[in-house]
Amino acid sequence: MYDSSLTPDGKYLVANTHKLGDIFKLFVIDVQTERPIWEVNFKSVTNNMAIEANPDGSTHRIFVTRHGLRGFDVVDFAERNIVTEIKLPRRKPAEDPRQQDPPQKRK
Numbered sequence: 001m002y003d004s005s006l007t008p009d010g011k012y013l014v015a016n017t018h019k020l021g022d023i024f025k026l027f028v029i030d031v032q033t034e035r036p037i038w039e040v041n042f043k044s045v046t047n048n049m050a051i052e053a054n055p056d057g058s059t060h061r062i063f064v065t066r067h068g069l070r071g072f073d074v075v076d077f078a079e080r081n082i083v084t085e086i087k088l089p090r091r092k093p094a095e096d097p098r099q100q101d102p103p104q105k106r107k
Helices: none
Strands: 003-006 012-016 024-030 035-042 046-053 059-066 071-076 081-087
Touching (some): 003 046, 012 046, 024 059
Antiparallel strands (some): 003 012, 012 024, 024 035, 046 059, 059 071, 071 081
């Protein structure tokens, strides 16, 4: 397991793996039985995740970052699958503050 988070209602543990053979997975585990109840396969190594709650406190979506994707996948908790891939725009080098020249010192 690489990363894990408890759902907002405390009923499930969501855990992702770096690699199982040639497969990258996210598991949803029932905390009462301590057994996986469903899983989702990913195209590449999963990194961090964030969990969004419904107004009643149940889990709505899981946002999962992946290696090689400048963005994240959205997993719908009720549908138990990836519903969309969000790609963030690439910055032009001049727009990236890390690529700009440092401020000049005054003499």
